Amino acid sequence: MSKINLRPHHLLCIQKYTGHGYDENFTNNMNKLVEAIRTNPDYRVELVEGGDRLCASCPNFTEGKCKEVDKVKSMDEKVLKVCEFSYGDADSWNSFAKVAAGIFDTPQFEEICGTCQWAELCRNTRIM
Numbered sequence: 001m002s003k004i005n006l007r008p009h010h011l012l013c014i015q016k017y018t019g020h021g022y023d024e025n026f027t028n029n030m031n032k033l034v035e036a037i038r039t040n041p042d043y044r045v046e047l048v049e050g051g052d053r054l055c056a057s058c059p060n061f062t063e064g065k066c067k068e069v070d071k072v073k074s075m076d077e078k079v080l081k082v083c084e085f086s087y088g089d090a091d092s093w094n095s096f097a098k099v100a101a102g103i104f105d106t107p108q109f110e111e112i113c114g115t116c117q118w119a120e121l122c123r124n125t126r127i128m
């Protein structure tokens with residue numbers, strides 16, 4: 001089975017995804033990824049530092065990095081710390097997602113995601 005690389009905070013974004021993205025290209029890519037994961041929760045994931053499978057189709061990803069690199073790096077590192085994950089960890093989507101979901105509805109969610117443009121949408125979205 002193929003493996004996807006994800007930056008850690010995307011473990012949160014994917015679970016709260018409701019079809020909204022930065023542009024059509026990004027949303028199409030996200031739709032495909034979410035469909036693949038929901039069809040097969042055992043999908044292999046590796047946690048990576050920097051740009052990942054989602055960043056690759058994001059309009060904010062230019063010259064090999066996110067235009068909000070400091071902000072997203074901090075989000076990634078907070079997710080790693082709270083979940084006790086490390087860059088390079090590999091496991092099933094389901095295993096990572098279950099642990100990361102423990103962040104939702106806690107003060108840590110506000111600390112990690114509170115300044116993101118999608119935060120209000122995510123606060124109001126229940127995960128399945």
Ligand code: SF4
Pocket residue numbers: 051052054055058059060061065066067068072
């Ligand atoms: S490039 Fe930045 S804004 Fe775009 S998906 Fe990656 S981390 Fe998110």
